[in-house]
Amino acid sequence: MFGKRKKKADDFAGNVGFCVAFKKGDIYTRLSALVWGLNNLRNRQIIKGILLLLLETAFIVFMVRFGAGAIGDMMTLGTVEQTEEYNEALGIYEYRAGDDSMLCLLYGVITIFVILAAVLLVGVSVRSAYLVQQRKEQGRHIPTFTEELRSLKHEKLHNLLLFLPVTGIVCFTIIPLVFMILIAFTSYDRNHQPPGNLFDWVGLSNFREIFSFGGKLAGTFWPVLGWTLTWAVLATVTTYILGIILALIINRRGTKWKPFWRFLFVMSIAVPQFVSLLTMRTIFNTNGPANIILRELGIIGATGAVPFFTDPTLAKVTIILINIWIGVPYTLLTMTGILQNIPEDLYEAARVDGANTSVMFFKITLPYMLFVTTPNLITQFTGNINNFNVIYLLSGGGPDSLNYYYAGKTDLLVTWLYKLTITNKDYNLGAVIGIFVFVILATLSLLTYRRTSSYKDEEAFQ
Amino acid sequence: MKRAGSMSVRKKVNNVLVHILLSVLGLIWVLPIFFAVLTSLRAEGGSSKSYIWPKGFTLDNYKNVLSGQGSLNFPRWFMNTLIVAVVSCLLSAFFVLCVSYVMSRLRFKMRKKFLNIALILGMFPGFMAMIAIYYIVKGLGFLEAGPMKLVALVIVYSGGAGLGFYIAKGFFDTIPRTIDEAAYIDGATKWDVFRKITVPLSKPIIVYTLLTAFMGPWVDYIFAKVILGNDRNYYTVAIGLWTMLEKEFIEYYYTQFFAGCIIISIPIAALFLFTQRFYVESVSGAVKG
Numbered sequence: 102m103f104g105k106r107k108k109k110a111d112d113f114a115g116n117v118g119f120c121v122a123f124k125k126g127d128i129y130t131r132l133s134a135l136v137w138g139l140n141n142l143r144n145r146q147i148i149k150g151i152l153l154l155l156l157e158t159a160f161i162v163f164m165v166r167f168g169a170g171a172i173g174d175m176m177t178l179g180t181v182e183q184t185e186e187y188n189e190a191l192g193i194y195e196y197r198a199g200d201d202s203m204l205c206l207l208y209g210v211i212t213i214f215v216i217l218a219a220v221l222l223v224g225v226s227v228r229s230a231y232l233v234q235q236r237k238e239q240g241r242h243i244p245t246f247t248e249e250l251r252s253l254k255h256e257k258l259h260n261l262l263l264f265l266p267v268t269g270i271v272c273f274t275i276i277p278l279v280f281m282i283l284i285a286f287t288s289y290d291r292n293h294q295p296p297g298n299l300f301d302w303v304g305l306s307n308f309r310e311i312f313s314f315g316g317k318l319a320g321t322f323w324p325v326l327g328w329t330l331t332w333a334v335l336a337t338v339t340t341y342i343l344g345i346i347l348a349l350i351i352n353r354r355g356t357k358w359k360p361f362w363r364f365l366f367v368m369s370i371a372v373p374q375f376v377s378l379l380t381m382r383t384i385f386n387t388n389g390p391a392n393i394i395l396r397e398l399g400i401i402g403a404t405g406a407v408p409f410f411t412d413p414t415l416a417k418v419t420i421i422l423i424n425i426w427i428g429v430p431y432t433l434l435t436m437t438g439i440l441q442n443i444p445e446d447l448y449e450a451a452r453v454d455g456a457n458t459s460v461m462f463f464k465i466t467l468p469y470m471l472f473v474t475t476p477n478l479i480t481q482f483t484g485n486i487n488n489f490n491v492i493y494l495l496s497g498g499g500p501d502s503l504n505y506y507y508a509g510k511t512d513l514l515v516t517w518l519y520k521l522t523i524t525n526k527d528y529n530l531g532a533v534i535g536i537f538v539f540v541i542l543a544t545l546s547l548l549t550y551r552r553t554s555s556y557k558d559e560e561a562f563q
Numbered sequence: 564m565k566r567a568g569s570m571s572v573r574k575k576v577n578n579v580l581v582h583i584l585l586s587v588l589g590l591i592w593v594l595p596i597f598f599a600v601l602t603s604l605r606a607e608g609g610s611s612k613s614y615i616w617p618k619g620f621t622l623d624n625y626k627n628v629l630s631g632q633g634s635l636n637f638p639r640w641f642m643n644t645l646i647v648a649v650v651s652c653l654l655s656a657f658f659v660l661c662v663s664y665v666m667s668r669l670r671f672k673m674r675k676k677f678l679n680i681a682l683i684l685g686m687f688p689g690f691m692a693m694i695a696i697y698y699i700v701k702g703l704g705f706l707e708a709g710p711m712k713l714v715a716l717v718i719v720y721s722g723g724a725g726l727g728f729y730i731a732k733g734f735f736d737t738i739p740r741t742i743d744e745a746a747y748i749d750g751a752t753k754w755d756v757f758r759k760i761t762v763p764l765s766k767p768i769i770v771y772t773l774l775t776a777f778m779g780p781w782v783d784y785i786f787a788k789v790i791l792g793n794d795r796n797y798y799t800v801a802i803g804l805w806t807m808l809e810k811e812f813i814e815y816y817y818t819q820f821f822a823g824c825i826i827i828s829i830p831i832a833a834l835f836l837f838t839q840r841f842y843v844e845s846v847s848g849a850v851k852g
C-alpha cells in the first residue's frame with residue numbers, strides 16, 4: 102500500500118534552538134544570520150539558499166521603502182492635521198489631506214509583524230546553516246532540496262499542515278487584535294475621527310474611566326458585567342444539562358422512532374439562527390402570537406400585553422428561555438454523536454463484569470462524555486459571554502436605561518461593545534471592553550481547561 | 564418471576580411517559596417554525612395582526628420574493644451567500660482538519676504553546692478584531708469593486724478558522740493510535756496516514772466541520788453588515804432579510820420575509836437530514852478499538 106520509506110535515525114529534524122546553533126556554529130553559520138542562506142549556498146543547497154536570500158532582499162527593500170517610515174508614523178500617530186484652504190483660482194475651500202492616524206497605526210502594526218517574521222527567518226537561516234555544518238563535519242550526506250521537501254511529509258508534517266492555517270490566523274486574527282489592543286491606549290473616540298482629526302496616545306486614561314467606581318461609564322460597566330456573567334453561566338448550564346438529558350432520553354433502549362425525535366429537535370438548527378431569533382422576537386412582541394394566545398385564553402385583558410422584552414427582569418428570563426430553545430438541539434446533536442462513538446467493547450467488558458446500567462452510565466458514559474466535551478463546554482461558555490446574535494437580534498440589548506452610557510438592561514459586554522464602536526464610534530472605549538472580556542475569559546478558561554483530564558491526559562482513550 | 568413482571572410494567576409506564584414528554588417538547592420546538600411557515604403563506608400583507616391563523620392562503624409571497632422584482636433582490640442575495648458559504652466552508656474545513664490532526668497526532672516543540680495560544684485567541688470577542696479586519700481588507704483594495712467584497716467576506720469567515728480545531732481534535736483523540744503505528748511499520752509516512760487512514764475514518768467530523776462552516780455565512784449578520792455596507796446588490800441573505808424588517812420595508816415585505824426564511828432554510832435543512840443519517844450510521848462505526 103505504501104512505498105517503502107528509508108528509516109533514518111535522525112533525519113532533518115532540526116531540533117536545535119537558535120542560541121545553541123549560533124554559539125556552536127562556525128563563522129559561516131553565524132554570518133548566515135546576516136546573509137540568509139549563506140551556508141546553504143556554500144554547500145550546494147542552492148535552491149534553499151537562493152530562496153532565503155530572496156526573502157532577505159524583499160525584507161530589506163520593504164523596510165527601506167516603507168517600514169522605517171511606518172514605524173516613525175506609529176510613534177506620533179500623524180502630525181499634520183487636515184486643513185481647509187481657500188483656493189483662489191476656483192474660489193472655493195478645499196481640504197488638504199493631513200495624516201490619517203488610523204492608517205499610521207495600522208501600517209505600523211503590519212511593519213512590526215513583518216519584522217517579527219524576519220526575526221523568525223534569521224532563526225531558520227542560522228539553524229539550517231548549523232545543520233549543514235554539522236553534517237559536513239560528520240561527513241554525512243547533505244540533504245538535497247527534494248529530500249527536504251519530502252521530509253515535510255513525515256518528520257515535518259506539522260510545518261506543512263500548519264503553514265496555511267497559521268498564516269490565516271496571524272493575518273486575520275492576531276494582527277487585528279494587536280491593532281485593537283493598541284487603540285485602547287489612544288483617544289480614538291467620536292471626537293477624534295480620522296481623516297478629519299488626529300488621535301493620539303493617551304496611556305491608561307480610558308481604563309481609568311471605565312473601571313473607576315462612580316461616573317456614568319463605570320456605572321454602566323459593572324451592572325452590564327454582572328448580567329453578562331449571569332447570562333453566560335445560566336445559558337451554558339441549562340443547554341448542556343437539558344441537552345444531555347434529552348439525548349439520553351432519545352437514545353435509551355425503550356424509546357421508539359429515535360430518528361424522528363432527533364429530526365424534530367434538530368429541525369430548529371436547520372433553520373438559520375437569525376431566522377429563528379427574529380421569528381421568536383415577532384412571537385413575543387407586544388402584538389405577537391404569544392400575547393394573542395394569552396388574550397384569547399383570557400389570561401390577560403383584550404388589549405393587555407406581557408412585556409416580554411420591555412420589562413428588564415422578564416426580558417432576561419425570556420431571553421434565557423429562548424436560548425434553551427435555540428441551544429438544546431445543538432447539545433443534542435453533539436451528544437448523540439459522542440454517545441454513539443463510545444467504544445462498544447467498553448460496555449461489553451463492563452457487562453461481562455456484571456455491571457448494571459447505572460454503573461455503566463457513571464463509570465463509562467459520563468466520564469467519556471466529559472472527556473470529549475470539556476473543550477466544547479468551554480467554547481460554549483466563552484461563546485455565550487460573546488453571544489452577540491441572541492441578545493442583539495432578540496431584545497437589541499433593550500429595554501434602554503437612562504442611567505447607562507448607551508446600553509440597555511439586557512446588553513452583554515459584547516453588544517455594548519458593538520454599540521460603542523459601530524453606533525457611537527467610541528473605538529477606544531470599545532477596545533478597553535474587548536480587552537477586559539478577553540482577560541476574564543482567558544483566566545477562567547485556562548484555569549478550568551488545564552484542570553480537565555482532556556488536557557492533562559490527552560491519550561486516555563487512544 | 565413476579566419481580567420481572569412488575570419490572571416490565573414499570574418499563575412500559577416509563578416508556579409511555581417518555582413518549583408523552585417527547586411529544587410535548589417536540590411541539591414546543593416545532594410551533595415557532597410552524598408559525599413562520601403559516602405567515603409565509605398568508606394572503607394578507609402587513610406586519611401586526613390581531614390573529615394568528617391567516618384569513619387566506621397564497622403562494623404569492625414565494626413568487627414575489629423569488630422573482631426579485633422591486634428594490635430588494637432576494638435571488639441575488641441567495642447566490643451571493645451560496646458562493647461565499649461554499650468557498651469558505653471548504654477553506655475552513657481544510658484549515659480545521661489540518662490543525663486538529665497536527666494537534667492530536669503529531670508531537671513537536673511548539674505544540675503545547677500553540678494549544679494555549681489558540682485557546683487564548685479564541686476568547687477575544689470576534690468583532691473586536693472586526694473593525695481592524697475591515698481596515699486591512701480595505702487597505703488591500705478589496706472593497707473597491709462589489710464582487711471583491713464577497714472575496715473579502717470569504718477571507719473574513721475562513722481566515723482564522725484554524726483556531727476552531729478543538730472539537731475535531733477531540734474526535735481524532737478517540738481514534739486508536741495503534742492503527743497509525745501499524746501503518747508506520749508498513750513504511751507509511753505520516754502524510755500517508757493522514758490522507759489514507761485518518762481522513763477516511765473521520766467522515767463524521769469532516770461533515771460536522773463542513774456543516775458548521777457552511778452555516779456561518781447564512782447566519783452571520785455583523786461581519787457581513789460591516790464589510791458589505793450599504794451595497795444591497797452584494798448583500799448576503801441574512802442582512803438582506805434583516806433589511807426587509809426595517810421600518811421602510813416591513814409593511815410590504817413582512818410575509819415575504821418569512822417566505823424568504825423558509826426558502827433559505829430548505830437547503831440547510833436538506834443538508835441536515837443528510838448529516839443526521841450520517842451521524843446515526845457512521846459515527847458509531849467509525850472506529851472500534
